[in-house]
Amino acid sequence: xxxLHHLNFYLRRGTTTAIIGQxxxxxxxxxxxxxxxxxxxxxxxxxxxxxxxxxxxQELRDHISYVPQKAWLFSGTIADNLRDGKADASDEELWHAxxxxxxxxxxxxxxxxQSRVAQGGTNFSGGQRQRLSIARALVRPxxxxxFDDSFSALxxxxxxxxxxxxxxxxxxxxxxxxxxxxxxxLTADQIIVLKDGCIQGLGTHEELMRSCSAYQEIAxxxxxxxxxxxxxxxxxxxxxAADGAAMKGGE
Ligand SMILES: Nc1ncnc2c1ncn2[C@@H]1O[C@H](COP(=O)(O)OP(=O)(O)O)[C@@H](O)[C@H]1O
Ligand SMILES: [Mg+2]
Numbered sequence: 109x110x111x112l113h114h115l116n117f118y119l120r121r122g123t124t125t126a127i128i129g130q131x132x133x134x135x136x137x138x139x140x141x142x143x144x145x146x147x148x149x150x151x152x153x154x155x156x157x158x159x160x161x162x163x164x165x166q167e168l169r170d171h172i173s174y175v176p177q178k179a180w181l182f183s184g185t186i187a188d189n190l191r192d193g194k195a196d197a198s199d200e201e202l203w204h205a206x207x208x209x210x211x212x213x214x215x216x217x218x219x220x221x222q223s224r225v226a227q228g229g230t231n232f233s234g235g236q237r238q239r240l241s242i243a244r245a246l247v248r249p250x251x252x253x254x255f256d257d258s259f260s261a262l263x264x265x266x267x268x269x270x271x272x273x274x275x276x277x278x279x280x281x282x283x284x285x286x287x288x289x290x291x292x293x294l295t296a297d298q299i300i301v302l303k304d305g306c307i308q309g310l311g312t313h314e315e316l317m318r319s320c321s322a323y324q325e326i327a328x329x330x331x332x333x334x335x336x337x338x339x340x341x342x343x344x345x346x347x348x349a350a351d352g353a354a355m356k357g358g359e
């Protein structure tokens with residue numbers, strides 16, 4: 109049975125698109141279709157103008173950098189893991205990607221980039237594994253960056269700082285952020301509200317707050333009253349400090 113129906117959207121360079129929806133709504137399936145883990149049964153999906161079915165997975169990897177929902181790390185060093193997407197990346201490039209990914213904890217480790225990573229990354233916390241796999245994705249130059257639920261284990265402040273740093277880092281690429289947390293996607297240029305594999309709404313936060321009941325429901329369940337009032341009001345400077353920087357940058 110098909111999981112996704114009647115989808116129509118564009119991911120444009122220099123813009124961030126977010127997909128929000130409950131578990132099982134089909135968010136990860138969209139990412140997997142782009143990477144050809146599955147192929148569409150109907151319709152088409154193009155990357156840089158070509159139908160993905162005419163592009164080999166190897167070539168697709170040159171266009172798309174992907175952080176899967178389940179952050180995976182392999183045994184080796186942190187540097188080995190980070191260079192997976194770009195074998196000749198310099199140490200400076202690795203540190204830069206770690207900084208953007210808010211992975212300052214690596215600087216605290218006695219062996220730095222040469223620190224051992226156990227199979228599956230089990231010697232790091234879930235949030236650290238997520239940040240390391242985000243850093244790895246950033247080391248790889250790409251036209252499209254996909255983050256599938258990659259910010260879920262981060263606290264709100266780190267989540268906001270990371271998204272703010274991302275904006276300048278991948279400014280020329282298209283960015284797709286898949287999330288369940290509305291705070292993560294508020295500032296996206298376009299937000300897709302997905303439910304049971306169908307688009308319930310597509311627009312900015314403000315547009316969806318006016319027009320999309322499914323989105324309003326998510327907002328009501330996740331945002332505090334005062335945040336709702338501020339975010340739907342005219343003056344977005346009033347947004348809580350943790351998200352303020354990312355907000356401004358997103359406009
Ligand atoms: N490999 C698969 N084979 C069959 N069904 C799948 C597979 N992967 C996901 N699904 C189904 O597709 C639907 C959407 O899943 P998914 O895209 O993972 O949702 P989300 O990422 O929004 O939680 C779910 O009903 C799930 O059970
Ligand atoms: Mg998913």
